[in-house]
Amino acid sequence: MGRTVGDRKNPTMDERDSDRQTNGWLRCCGIAILVIFAISCIIGLPLWSQLVNCVINPRPGDIKIAVTGASLTDVDEFNNYNLDLNITLRNPYKPFRVYYDKALLVADYRNKAAMASIAGFHQPPKHTTFRTLSFKLQRDNNIADDAAAADILVRLDLTVNKFKSVTWSRFSYSGRNCSPARFTCHLKDVPYSQNGSQSATTAFNPTKCYSYTDSYHC
Numbered sequence: 679m680g681r682t683v684g685d686r687k688n689p690t691m692d693e694r695d696s697d698r699q700t701n702g703w704l705r706c707c708g709i710a711i712l713v714i715f716a717i718s719c720i721i722g723l724p725l726w727s728q729l730v731n732c733v734i735n736p737r738p739g740d741i742k743i744a745v746t747g748a749s750l751t752d753v754d755e756f757n758n759y760n761l762d763l764n765i766t767l768r769n770p771y772k773p774f775r776v777y778y779d780k781a782l783l784v785a786d787y788r789n790k791a792a793m794a795s796i797a798g799f800h801q802p803p804k805h806t807t808f809r810t811l812s813f814k815l816q817r818d819n820n821i822a823d824d825a826a827a828a829d830i831l832v833r834l835d836l837t838v839n840k841f842k843s844v845t846w847s848r849f850s851y852s853g854r855n856c857s858p859a860r861f862t863c864h865l866k867d868v869p870y871s872q873n874g875s876q877s878a879t880t881a882f883n884p885t886k887c888y889s890y891t892d893s894y895h896c
Contacts, residue, residue, distance in 0.1 A: 736841040738859035739889040741776070742768035743834060745863050746884045750828055750870040753814075761785055761792065761813040761830065761868070768806040773844055776801045779837040782858075785813045786831045803844055828870055832863040834887060863887035 747764035763785075769776045781796035792813040801807055835858040865885055 736771055736774050736776075738836050738838040740770055741836060741838075741859070741889075742766075742770055743836075743861050743863070743887040743889075744884055745832065745865060745887065748830070748865050748868045748882045748885075750815075750868055752872050757816055759815055761815050763811045763813070763832070765796075765809045765811060765834075766806050767801070767809070767836075769801040769803060771841070772803050774841040775803060775844060776841055777839040779839045781837070782835045783811060783813075784833045785815065786833070787815060787828060790816050798839070828868045830865045830868050832865060832887070834861040834863065835859070836861060859889045861887040861889045 744766050745763055746766055747762075749762050751760045751762070753759050763783075767781075777798070777800050778796075779798050783794045783796070785792050785794075792815045794811045794813050796809050796811070799807065837858045863885055865882075867882065869882055
C-alpha cells in the first residue's frame with residue numbers, strides 16, 4: 679500500500695540523511711565562496727593598483743606647465759636685467775598625488791643664460807600650483823635700446839619623486855627611475871621695461887610648455 683499522510687509528515691531516515699548532506703554541501707560552498715572572496719581581495723588590491731598604473735601610466739612628462747606672466751626689467755646701466763616669470767604646474771591625474779623633488783629652469787636669450795629653481799613640493803589630484811621666479815640676465819648689446827619686447831627660450835627639467843595613489847594610500851609609483859622630464863617654453867614678445875618705463879604696448883600672452891616623449895624615460 680502507499681504511504682499515509684502521517685508517513686509524509688515524518689520523513690524517513692534516508693530523507694533526513696539526504697537533507698543533512700544537502701545542508702552540508704551548501705555550508706561548504708558558502709565557506710569556499712567566502713575564502714575565495716577574501717583571497718581575491720587580498721591579492722586583487724595590489725593587482726588592481728598595478729592595473730591602474732599600467733592603464734594610466736603616470737609620467738613626469740604629463741604634468742601641465744605654462745608661463746602665465748613674463749617681463750624684462752633693466753637693473754643698471756651695465757646691461758643687466760631681471761626676467762620675472764609666473765609659472766603654473768598642474769597635476770592632471772585624478773587617482774594620484776604628485777611629490778616633486780625639484781625643478782631646474784634655464785632661460786636663454788641670444789646665448790645669454792640664467793638659472794633658477796623650484797623647491798620640492800606636494801600636489802593633490804587635479805591641483806594647480808603657482809610659482810614666481812626671477813632670473814638675473816645680461817642683455818645682449820645687439821639689442822636696440824628701443825626694443826619693446828623679446829623672445830626668450832625657457833627650459834624646465836622636472837624631477838618627480840613619486841606618484842601616490844589616492845584610493846590606496848599604501849601604494850605609490852616611484853618616479854626616481856625616471857629621468858627628469860624636460861619642458862620647453864617658447865616665450866614670444868616678453869614686455870621689456872627700460873629705465874623704469876614700460877616700452878611694450880601689449881601684454882604678455884600666456885604660453886604652454888611642452889615635453890616630448892624622447893626627452894625622458896622610465
